[in-house]
Amino acid sequence: MKELFDKLGGKPVTYVLGAVLLAVLVDWSGITWRMEQMVVDTELRLVRAPVAGDIAIVAIDEKSLREYGPWPWSRQLYARLLDHLQDAGAGTVAFDILFADPRRDDAEGDQAFAEAIERHGRVVLAMSSDRDISSGTVSEILPRPLFARPAAAIGHTDLPIDQDGILRGVYLQAGSGAARWPQLALAALLLDTNRKIAHLPGHESVRGGYQGQGRWIRNHRILFPFSSESNPVLAFSFADVVEGKVRKSLLAGKTIFVGVTAQGLQRLFLIPGGGNWLMSGVEIQANVLSALEQDALLTELRGWPRWIVLALLSALGGMVVALYRRNCVTKGLILGLLVTGGASLILLLFFGVITPTIPMWVSLAVMAFLANRRQVLYLQYSSGRDTLTGLCNRRSFEEHYQRMWRINERHQRPLFLLILDVDHFKRLNDAMGHLHGDEVLRKLGAYLKSKTRRAGDRACRIGGEEFAILLDMDEPDMQRVHGYAQQIVDDVRDLGISYSDAGQDYCLTLSIGCASMVPGESSTPDALFDAADQALYQAKKAGRNQVWCYESDKQPAAPNAVEDKLYGQ
Numbered sequence: 001m002k003e004l005f006d007k008l009g010g011k012p013v014t015y016v017l018g019a020v021l022l023a024v025l026v027d028w029s030g031i032t033w034r035m036e037q038m039v040v041d042t043e044l045r046l047v048r049a050p051v052a053g054d055i056a057i058v059a060i061d062e063k064s065l066r067e068y069g070p071w072p073w074s075r076q077l078y079a080r081l082l083d084h085l086q087d088a089g090a091g092t093v094a095f096d097i098l099f100a101d102p103r104r105d106d107a108e109g110d111q112a113f114a115e116a117i118e119r120h121g122r123v124v125l126a127m128s129s130d131r132d133i134s135s136g137t138v139s140e141i142l143p144r145p146l147f148a149r150p151a152a153a154i155g156h157t158d159l160p161i162d163q164d165g166i167l168r169g170v171y172l173q174a175g176s177g178a179a180r181w182p183q184l185a186l187a188a189l190l191l192d193t194n195r196k197i198a199h200l201p202g203h204e205s206v207r208g209g210y211q212g213q214g215r216w217i218r219n220h221r222i223l224f225p226f227s228s229e230s231n232p233v234l235a236f237s238f239a240d241v242v243e244g245k246v247r248k249s250l251l252a253g254k255t256i257f258v259g260v261t262a263q264g265l266q267r268l269f270l271i272p273g274g275g276n277w278l279m280s281g282v283e284i285q286a287n288v289l290s291a292l293e294q295d296a297l298l299t300e301l302r303g304w305p306r307w308i309v310l311a312l313l314s315a316l317g318g319m320v321v322a323l324y325r326r327n328c329v330t331k332g333l334i335l336g337l338l339v340t341g342g343a344s345l346i347l348l349l350f351f352g353v354i355t356p357t358i359p360m361w362v363s364l365a366v367m368a369f370l371a372n373r374r375q376v377l378y379l380q381y382s383s384g385r386d387t388l389t390g391l392c393n394r395r396s397f398e399e400h401y402q403r404m405w406r407i408n409e410r411h412q413r414p415l416f417l418l419i420l421d422v423d424h425f426k427r428l429n430d431a432m433g434h435l436h437g438d439e440v441l442r443k444l445g446a447y448l449k450s451k452t453r454r455a456g457d458r459a460c461r462i463g464g465e466e467f468a469i470l471l472d473m474d475e476p477d478m479q480r481v482h483g484y485a486q487q488i489v490d491d492v493r494d495l496g497i498s499y500s501d502a503g504q505d506y507c508l509t510l511s512i513g514c515a516s517m518v519p520g521e522s523s524t525p526d527a528l529f530d531a532a533d534q535a536l537y538q539a540k541k542a543g544r545n546q547v548w549c550y551e552s553d554k555q556p557a558a559p560n561a562v563e564d565k566l567y568g569q
């Protein structure tokens with residue numbers, strides 16, 4: 001596992017693919033949705049745009065309430081408003097007010113309003129919905145037929161709130177059973193421009209018509225930039241307009257939304273962008289129309305396009321992390337976050353595309369963490385390695401030696417140590433050069449590593465051309481160890497590393513001294529080392545290219561007793 005991690009962690013492709021897969025997985029799981037929305041909201045702050053100049057609100061505000069008394073008023077006032085707006089040359093008038101019930105005490109007012117709607121010819125009325133709590137079904141509430149008949153269009157005023165209480169977008173179509181009603185702002189747009197929109201923008205979540213009785217169906221969700229606090233929608237007081245206090249030129253040619261803004265009478269919506277900025281429904285309608293008119297909608301990527309953009313951006317971030325994986329992981333992570341964050345910002349500012357940023361950042365953080373882990377492991381590993389052969393160095397060998405000594409002492413098991421020395425290595429160096437000598441040592445290192453595969457086994461380069469092997473044997477038996485060492489001697493000879501010196505050909509050989517001891521109070525790690533060294537000395541003395549062993553019984557093993565128990569080939 002560690003080796004796999006080591007191998008994969010070294011390759012840039014690991015970081016690129018890892019970042020892509022993880023980002024897609026995190027995004028798909030939806031666990032970062034809330035955080036993601038916070039980022040999107042912050043980004044949306046940057047794309048705020050003023051509402052188009054040909055849109056205005058006629059607001060039922062505090063001033064109008066002071067003028068005309070408590071709301072609702074006689075519909076006569078709306079009739080007067082419509083006539084005034086018509087006179088001023090205003091365009092479509094959309095009421096963000098539901099006129100569903102008759103005013104029984106003011107039939108005249110209702111009649112006057114109906115006639116004014118007819119006269120005006122370009123009035124859009126609002127419809128709404130009502131959920132029956134016991135059955136859960138949703139029914140439509142339409143304007144009373146007296147008004148609906150002369151109205152040019154009817155639009156819904158459903159403003160959906162996300163799970164976190166923020167309104168980020170609207171549905172261009174909604175209705176009970178089928179999404180047949182256009183959003184109020186869309187209805188006004190269609191009327192004003194006499195346009196037929198072949199393909200409604202936004203995400204089409206519902207295909208086909210009727211979706212089931214009593215279900216409130218929404219379709220074509222759009223996101224759009226909201227107007228800023230410093231650039232609010234142009235608004236006139238209802239009373240000022242009706243009383244003719246607003247210059248006609250200010251109203252001429254404008255699409256007018258009529259709605260309530262007075263505190264306490266209307267529902268306010270929290271809009272994205274941080275802070276607690278609230279907007280009334282009528283202001284939101286003005287914002288929607290402005291965005292539709294100017295084609296300034298934002299695209300929230302879904303499905304395959306979302307995965308593809310996410311994959312491309314996180315691959316870019318993964319590449320940055322991979323680039324810095326060895327020198328400075330933190331720098332790589334910070335740059336990766338900046339690059340991906342910057343790319344999403346560019347997509348938003350220039351193309352109006354909202355990309356999921358948090359999943360990319362999560363995946364980059366994980367990749368950077370893995371790169372860092374690998375780097376730490378690599379440093380730990382390399383500090384205990386011999387740089388030429390890749391075997392462990394004397395320091396880490398000694399640590400391992402001491403550890404194995406303690407373990408075997410607990411279990412009262414013998415420990416086997418082999419010391420290996422290349423024969424006449426000076427002669428090889430002199431004949432072939434130091435670099436060639438290095439290459440030979442490297443080859444020997446690789447071979448010895450392949451001979452030490454058990455967890456407790458360790459091969460190490462303890463000096464120039466001197467190696468040591470510590471063996472962890474299941475069945476402690478010096479004969480087997482002798483056979484093992486002899487195999488090494490034979491294999492090295494069979495490697496056929498040959499060289500000539502002074503006209504004579506030589507083949508590289510090894511000598512090995514083996515020793516074993518049961519760790520205990522009377523035997524020490526140094527004693528075992530000395531014993532193996534003595535055995536090696538004997539092997540050299542006896543002509544090299546051979547194995548000599550020293551085997552202790554469980555008695556104290558004084559170094560001077562070593563030779564008594566030595567045996568060779």
Ligand SMILES: Nc1nc2c(ncn2[C@@H]2O[C@H](COP(=O)(O)OP(=O)(O)OP(=O)(O)O)[C@@H](O)[C@H]2O)c(=O)[nH]1
Pocket residue numbers: 388421422423424425426427429433434435436437438441463464465540544
């Ligand atoms: N190429 C190379 N040579 C090394 C390295 N470390 C030590 N040596 C050489 O290894 C040689 C060891 O020489 P000696 O200690 O006389 O031993 P030997 O020639 O192998 O003779 P015996 O051990 O008695 O068989 C010296 O020439 C060192 O310079 C190394 O890292 N690379």
